[in-house]
Amino acid sequence: FGSSFFGPRLCFPHHGPMAMTAAVVSVLFATVGALELTTATWDAETSGKTVFVKFYAPWCGHCKKMKPDWDKLMEQWNSGDRAATSVVAEVDCTSDTGKPLCDQNGVRGFPTLKHGDPSALEDYKGGRDFAAFEKFASENLVPLCSPANIDLCDDEKKAVIAGLQALSLADLNSKIEDGKAKLKSLEEEFEVGVKGLQARYQELQTEKETGIEAVKSSGMSLMQSVLNARTKNGESSEEL
Numbered sequence: 249f250g251s252s253f254f255g256p257r258l259c260f261p262h263h264g265p266m267a268m269t270a271a272v273v274s275v276l277f278a279t280v281g282a283l284e285l286t287t288a289t290w291d292a293e294t295s296g297k298t299v300f301v302k303f304y305a306p307w308c309g310h311c312k313k314m315k316p317d318w319d320k321l322m323e324q325w326n327s328g329d330r331a332a333t334s335v336v337a338e339v340d341c342t343s344d345t346g347k348p349l350c351d352q353n354g355v356r357g358f359p360t361l362k363h364g365d366p367s368a369l370e371d372y373k374g375g376r377d378f379a380a381f382e383k384f385a386s387e388n389l390v391p392l393c394s395p396a397n398i399d400l401c402d403d404e405k406k407a408v409i410a411g412l413q414a415l416s417l418a419d420l421n422s423k424i425e426d427g428k429a430k431l432k433s434l435e436e437e438f439e440v441g442v443k444g445l446q447a448r449y450q451e452l453q454t455e456k457e458t459g460i461e462a463v464k465s466s467g468m469s470l471m472q473s474v475l476n477a478r479t480k481n482g483e484s485s486e487e488l
Contacts, residue, residue, distance in 0.1 A: 300385055302359050
């Protein structure tokens with residue numbers, strides 16, 4: 249599997265019958281022990297835990313190649329005592345209940361692997377086989393400071409948690425929604441910026457091609473032909 253010179257090999261979103269068929273097949277042959285997260289289950293399954301998540305699309309060839317190793321990791325990890333403080337899971341970015349999670353986490357190609365605090369995931373940059381996954385999980389999927397693991401928190405975080413627990417549920421929900429709105433706004437601003445860059449790139453490309461054509465039309469090729477002919481006939485650059 250491996251990575252290209254520019255990073256891990258990724259599939260990029262597309263739509264159509266092939267994508268729909270792949271999604272159906274994925275459901276029919278889901279691995280026992282696999283944990284697929286959705287907008288409905290994300291909070292309950294990840295709250296207070298360290299996570300390692302694969303964001304994927306069923307039609308993606310690179311995702312299919314990774315699947316056996318990732319399934320093995322999920323089956324091995326999501327059992328016993330470790331399941332109380334960490335979770336290895338996956339999100340189907342083609343499903344209606346998975347795509348919002350992929351959008352929120354900035355997923356642009358498949359598979360994308362992220363880890364850490366479920367509210368502030370970081371990109372995984374390691375190897376993409378079972379041995380690499382297992383080693384990374386063993387070293388990094390450690391308990392996090394949370395209301396469920398308050399003994400792992402320093403005094404500053406304990407004070408923050410105490411303050412949040414003192415809020416009404418309405419106020420707490422309001423703060424969370426404000427945060428989500430800010431994240432959405434940042435994502436929208438990014439998209440606008442990218443489109444602007446794409447438009448500017450196209451303008452520069454057109455300017456370059458127009459300029460090249462103008463230089464060629466000015467007799468550049470004839471100049472080169474004359475130069476070649478004259479030097480072939482024995483004239484030196486000093487004489488020219």
